Amino acid sequence: MKVRTVGYxxxxxxxxxxxxxxxxxxxxxxxxxxxxxxxxxxxxxxxxNNIMKSVENELLISVYxxxxxxxxxxxxxxxxxxxxxxxxxxxxxxKEESLEKLRQQFGETxxxxxxxxxxxxxxxxxxxxxxxxVKGIADKIRGLSGVEKVNYPAEVVQKLxxxxxxxxxxxxxxxxxxxxxxxxxxxxTIRLTVFARRREIGIMKFLGATNWFIRWPFVLEGVFLxxxxxxxxxxxxxxxxxxxxxxxxxxxxxxxxxxxxxVYIILGSLLGGGIFIGAIGSVISVRKFLxx
Amino acid sequence: MIQMYNVSMIYxxxxxxxxDVSLHVRKGDFIFLVGPSxxxxxxxxxxxxxxxxxxxxxxxxxGINIARMKDKEVPYLRRKIGVIFQDFRxxxxxxxxxxxxxxxxxxxxxxxxxxxxVPAVLKLVGLTNKAxxxxxxxxxxxxxxxxxxxxxxNNPIMIIADEPTGNLDPETSWEIMNLLxxxxxxxxxxxxxxxxxxxVDGLKxxxxxxxxxxxxxxxxxxxxxxxx
Numbered sequence: 001m002k003v004r005t006v007g008y009x010x011x012x013x014x015x016x017x018x019x020x021x022x023x024x025x026x027x028x029x030x031x032x033x034x035x036x037x038x039x040x041x042x043x044x045x046x047x048x049n050n051i052m053k054s055v056e057n058e059l060l061i062s063v064y065x066x067x068x069x070x071x072x073x074x075x076x077x078x079x080x081x082x083x084x085x086x087x088x089x090x091x092x093x094x095k096e097e098s099l100e101k102l103r104q105q106f107g108e109t110x111x112x113x114x115x116x117x118x119x120x121x122x123x124x125x126x127x128x129x130x131x132x133x134v135k136g137i138a139d140k141i142r143g144l145s146g147v148e149k150v151n152y153p154a155e156v157v158q159k160l161x162x163x164x165x166x167x168x169x170x171x172x173x174x175x176x177x178x179x180x181x182x183x184x185x186x187x188x189t190i191r192l193t194v195f196a197r198r199r200e201i202g203i204m205k206f207l208g209a210t211n212w213f214i215r216w217p218f219v220l221e222g223v224f225l226x227x228x229x230x231x232x233x234x235x236x237x238x239x240x241x242x243x244x245x246x247x248x249x250x251x252x253x254x255x256x257x258x259x260x261x262x263v264y265i266i267l268g269s270l271l272g273g274g275i276f277i278g279a280i281g282s283v284i285s286v287r288k289f290l291x292x
Numbered sequence: 293m294i295q296m297y298n299v300s301m302i303y304x305x306x307x308x309x310x311x312d313v314s315l316h317v318r319k320g321d322f323i324f325l326v327g328p329s330x331x332x333x334x335x336x337x338x339x340x341x342x343x344x345x346x347x348x349x350x351x352x353x354x355g356i357n358i359a360r361m362k363d364k365e366v367p368y369l370r371r372k373i374g375v376i377f378q379d380f381r382x383x384x385x386x387x388x389x390x391x392x393x394x395x396x397x398x399x400x401x402x403x404x405x406x407x408x409x410v411p412a413v414l415k416l417v418g419l420t421n422k423a424x425x426x427x428x429x430x431x432x433x434x435x436x437x438x439x440x441x442x443x444x445x446n447n448p449i450m451i452i453a454d455e456p457t458g459n460l461d462p463e464t465s466w467e468i469m470n471l472l473x474x475x476x477x478x479x480x481x482x483x484x485x486x487x488x489x490x491x492v493d494g495l496k497x498x499x500x501x502x503x504x505x506x507x508x509x510x511x512x513x514x515x516x517x518x519x520x
Contacts, residue, residue, distance in 0.1 A: 004400075004402065004403055005397075005400050008397060199381075199383075200383055202381070203381055203383065203394075204398055205370075206341070206343075206370060206375050206381075207370065207371075207394065207395045207398045207399070207442070208367040208368065208369075208370035208371035208398060208399055208446070209367060209398040209399075210364070210367045211363075211364070211367075213367075213398065213400070
């Protein structure tokens with residue numbers, strides 16, 4: 001393919017975009033909305049995952065034992081906990097260890113933690129394999145003998161994981177529907193172009209143009225439409241995300257750390273998605289309406 | 293140049309356009325295709341150009357069997373054949389120069405070639421001083437000259453003309469015919485479907501008459517043979 005010919009393809013594609021102004025705008029708009037929702041859903045899932053990751057350490061189930069449980073009973077209990085389905089690992093923490101940990105945390109005020117008798121209970125730190133298994137495990141362990149109390153940050157985790165599931169599901173459905181609409185609109189735009197230029201296409205054919213010489217400008221036009229939509233949605237998302245993250249940072253307990261690398265990956269996938277939608281749309285039209 | 297062997301063409305709607313046509317065209321021939329409307333003249337030209345595939349029979353163009361040619365080879369065949377139509381088929385929003393250059397662009401020629409060839413061909417058809425005009429600003433004869441320039445710029449082995457003088461007055465028709473005769477003298481084969489009795493009778497070239505899809509007459513230095 002010669003440079004000159006590629007220049008011709010671009011020129012033709014741009015000319016016909018200008019000619020199809022309104023339809024082109026509608027296509028770009030639809031692509032933008034579809035990708036906006038795609039990007040929004042991706043960002044929500046990403047941020048939720050980040051929050052969940054930060055809660056994951058607290059996602060440990062803390063199992064506190066009753067006073068005076070002896071070592072064999074503790075051994076049995078450890079066995080039972082480890083046999084519970086969904087438990088990734090568990091660790092026994094003796095009351096002495098807990099106290100030591102506490103002392104470290106309040107290092108400077110060492111004196112205030114001197115007790116005649118250690119008030120802390122023996123405990124287990126239990127890790128679940130998945131966030132949605134936490135509740136079941138906690139309920140099971142609560143029923144074991146020798147267990148005084150079971151703690152876990154159930155509500156937050158559970159709600160987050162359901163939110164993520166819903167965002168994924170609804171997002172996927174809407175994205176698919178909108179992507180189809182975008183493909184349809186782009187293929188309609190391209191069809192208008194093909195129709196407007198059918199005479200020229202006929203002339204090209206008898207002058208000996210190859211099929212791809214005729215097709216390329218149309219395919220490029222579709223790709224431009226998709227790309228433009230992706231750029232619009234990318235810009236909007238970039239700024240919206242920026243403001244949301246800034247706002248959320250005001251609350252110290254929300255540890256939202258959006259890794260810029262992830263944001264660039266999302267923006268990249270939006271561009272890729274736009275190009276893909278545009279190419280599909282134009283290829284459909286070119287195949288159906290351009291009988292070269 | 294062209295050999296047709298027992299070519300028949302039946303369109304999908306059942307119309308028998310050509311039946312058992314065999315003919316030979318030599319390099320440098322100037323051929324008039326005559327016959328009533330709907331006799332099969334246009335179909336014959338479309339077959340040479342491979343716009344249609346024959347239902348039966350073989351067609352050799354320049355040593356290649358085009359009935360067996362792959363679709364993607366067709367554009368390269370067409371670049372060797374110039375085509376001229378009754379309605380000129382020029383691009384209305386491109387200048388004379390660009391219309392002629394378009395044939396080279398489509399054939400993916402370099403801009404150096406385009407800059408060299410287009411002025412030369414425009415000079416040959418006598419349109420050098422109208423290069424920047426749009427087709428709508430030209431007379432019918434001038435528009436047909438543009439389409440001839442476009443047809444010959446790829447240096448074709450033959451030109452197929454489908455009633456090229458059908459929309460022109462007698463005087464302009466003769467100008468166009470003189471141009472085609474000149475091009476023929478340079479070695480290009482010309483096949484021209486026509487209803488112009490004066491021209492066929494005046495030029496005394498090879499005449500092939502087609503009626504009801506069959507070749508009924510093929511004479512050197514022939515005449516039109518029908519009442520006009």
